[in-house]
Amino acid sequence: MPVQPADRKRCVSCKRWGGARKPGANPGEVEYEDDARGPCNEGPWHGTLRGPRNACGQWVMWAELTLPDA
Numbered sequence: 001m002p003v004q005p006a007d008r009k010r011c012v013s014c015k016r017w018g019g020a021r022k023p024g025a026n027p028g029e030v031e032y033e034d035d036a037r038g039p040c041n042e043g044p045w046h047g048t049l050r051g052p053r054n055a056c057g058q059w060v061m062w063a064e065l066t067l068p069d070a
Contacts, residue, residue: 001031004052006067009059012036012052016043016060019052027068 006013006028012021013030019038024031030052037049044058061067 002034002052003029003031005029006061006065009055010052011038011040011050011054011056011059013062013065014043014059015062016041016058017050017052017062019050021052021062023064023066027066030062030065 003024004010004012011017012032017038018041019032019036021030021032032052036052040046040048040050044056
């Protein structure tokens with residue numbers, strides 16, 4: 001299962017992404033399936049399917065995530 005850090009600010013770690021995912025084993029990481037896609041909800045791509053590695057300028061961190069201690 002792929003893992004992506006939230007600091008990359010991609011769809012998979014955005015609160016607006018509606019795809020299947022779960023918080024990773026480490027703070028600030030998201031786990032998802034290779035073929036994951038999900039709709040953008042209330043964002044600039046609203047209603048369109050987006051892949052986990054897509055990005056946009058209106059990223060908002062998914063509330064399920066915690067960031068690593070600085």
